[in-house]
Amino acid sequence: MGVLNVTPDSFSDGGRYADRDHAVRHGLRMWRDGAALVDVGGESTRPGADRVPAATEAARVLPVVRELTALGVPVSVDTTRARVAAAALEAGAAVVNDVSGGLADPDMATVVAAAGRPWVLMHWRGHAKRMAELASYTDVVADVRTELARRIDAALAAGVRPDRIVIDPGLGFAKGAADNWALTARLPELLDLGYPLLFAASRKSYLGRLLADPDGTPRPVDGRVAATVATSVLAVAAGAWGVRVHDVRATVDALAVWQASGRPCLVTAAPPDRSAVGGPTPEPPPAGGTTSPDTEDTR
Ligand code: PMM
Numbered sequence: 679m680g681v682l683n684v685t686p687d688s689f690s691d692g693g694r695y696a697d698r699d700h701a702v703r704h705g706l707r708m709w710r711d712g713a714a715l716v717d718v719g720g721e722s723t724r725p726g727a728d729r730v731p732a733a734t735e736a737a738r739v740l741p742v743v744r745e746l747t748a749l750g751v752p753v754s755v756d757t758t759r760a761r762v763a764a765a766a767l768e769a770g771a772a773v774v775n776d777v778s779g780g781l782a783d784p785d786m787a788t789v790v791a792a793a794g795r796p797w798v799l800m801h802w803r804g805h806a807k808r809m810a811e812l813a814s815y816t817d818v819v820a821d822v823r824t825e826l827a828r829r830i831d832a833a834l835a836a837g838v839r840p841d842r843i844v845i846d847p848g849l850g851f852a853k854g855a856a857d858n859w860a861l862t863a864r865l866p867e868l869l870d871l872g873y874p875l876l877f878a879a880s881r882k883s884y885l886g887r888l889l890a891d892p893d894g895t896p897r898p899v900d901g902r903v904a905a906t907v908a909t910s911v912l913a914v915a916a917g918a919w920g921v922r923v924h925d926v927r928a929t930v931d932a933l934a935v936w937q938a939s940g941r942p943c944l945v946t947a948a949p950p951d952r953s954a955v956g957g958p959t960p961e962p963p964p965a966g967g968t969t970s971p972d973t974e975d976t977r
Contacts, residue, residue: 679713679714679715679716679717679754679775679876679878679920679921679922679923680705680708680709680711680713680715680716680717680923680924680926681717681719681880681922681923681924682701682704682705682708682716682717682718682719682742683719683720683722683756684698684701684718684719684720684738684739684742685719685720685721685722685738698741698742698745701718701742702742702745702746702749705718705742705746705751705753706746706749706751708926709746709751709752711926711927711930712926712927712929712930713926713930714752714920715752715753715754715772715773715920716746716751716752716753716754717753717754717755717756717775717922718739718742718743718746718753718754718755718756718766718771719739719755719756719757719775720734720735720736720737720738720739720756720757720762721735721757721758722806723777723806723851724806725806725809725810725850726806726807726810727806727807728806728807729805729806729807732759732761732762735757735759735762736761736762736765739755739757739762739766740765740766740769743755743766743769743770743771744769744770746770747769747770747771747772748770752772752773753766753770753771753772753773754771754772754773754774754775754798755767755771755773755774755775756775756777757774757775757776758776758777758778758782758783758786759782759783759786760783760784760785760786760788760789761783761785763776763786763789763790764789764793767789767793767795771795772795772796773795773796773797773798774786774789774790774793774795774796774797774798775798775800775876775922776790776797776798776799776800777800777802777846777848777851778800778802779799779800779801779802779826779829779848780797780799780829780832780833780836781802781829782802782805787832787833787836787837787838788836788837790833790836790838790842791833791836791837791838791839794839794842795842796842796843796844797833797838797842797843797844798844798845798846798876799826799829799830799833799843799844799845799846800845800846800847800848800851800876801822801825801826801829801845801846801847801848801851802848802851802852803825803851803852804852809851809852810852812852813852813853813854813857815857818853818856818857818860818861819860819861819864819867819868820867822847822848822861822868823867823868823870823871826845826847826868826871827871829845830843830845830871830873840873843873843874844873844874844875844876844919844920845868845871845873845874845875845876846875846876846877846878846922847861847865847868847875847877848878849861849862849877849878849879849882849884850882850883850884854884855883855884855887855888858879858882858884859884862877862879862909862912862913865877865913865916865917865918865945866916866917866945869916869917869918869945874919874920875913875917875918875919875920876918876919876920876921876922877909877910877913877914877918877920877921877922878921878922878923879906879909879910879913879921880902880906880910880921880922880923880924880925881899881902881903881906881924882902883896885897885902885905885906885909886898886899886901886902888905889901889902889905903925903928904928906923906924906925906928906929907923907925907928907929907932910923910929910932910933911932911933911936912944914933914936915936915941915942915943915944916943916944916945917943917944917945
């Protein structure tokens with residue numbers, strides 16, 4: 679899943695693709711680089727961010743979703759709003775990526791159930807403005823697992839088909855660096871829920887802190903590609919179904935190496951069926967490049 683934030687303020691690529699033509703070109707490039715989905719988002723979730731009105735979010739994402747799908751690019755819409763999701767599905771989006779796991783908008787489950795499309799349920803505790811206060815856990819992996827299980831139950835109760843559900847631990851969302859590393863190390867406990875898992879560490883600040891200078895200055899966003907690729911390969915080798923990344927080409931290359939080396943597995947338990955969620959098949963990667971962001975985050 680290639681990240682396409684059509685926002686002026688996302689931490690990882692803020693402002694870069696706010697222009698529609700530029701966004702479409704970048705989405706097309708990520709698809710050509712091998713992304714199976716291009717994830718179009720119109721509301722920043724960086725910690726502390728204010729919400730944007732639904733109409734603004736829709737105005738940002740819908741033309742891009744429409745243009746990319748017209749070009750044959752499979753698209754997911756990154757939104758917590760049922761209204762925006764419904765309009766994006768109507769415009770051709772194949773998947774709803776909901777960082778709130780259905781919690782932000784009570785109508786989301788109905789929309790997704792009626793559309794019959796895959797739904798990414800991310801672990802979430804609250805909107806960006808206050809998520810830092812919500813990062814308190816007894817055992818982060820057990821707590822995330824329990825809270826994700828509740829979201830799955832709610833989705834099923836609303837009529838969403840089990841083979842349409844994807845889960846996501848929500849790295850950096852009401853989670854500190856130690857929480858993110860624990861979730862990475864203990865991914866099998868989340869996979870044990872029996873659903874395909876999306877892993878989204880790309881360029882997040884805990885990678886910047888891992889790679890900080892001796893004086894403690896975090897590595898800037900554009901210096902986190904190798905660390906992102908490493909986390910993605912580890913996640914896939916542990917059984918993740920997909921990875922959400924900005925640097926598609928580097929990720930696809932690394933996963934080609936993983937595949938050519940016999941898909942070594944980091945866990946003994948059988949990973950979930952990766953074909954369980956209907957959706958697009960990746961295109962072979964033709965030539966192209968990726969761009970680097972220069973903004974900082976606090977996630
Ligand atoms: N992270 C961001 C946005 N959308 N979606 C899912 N499913 N999982 C995530 O962890 C996630 C997401 C924030 O990162 P960005 O600003 O780089 O898009």
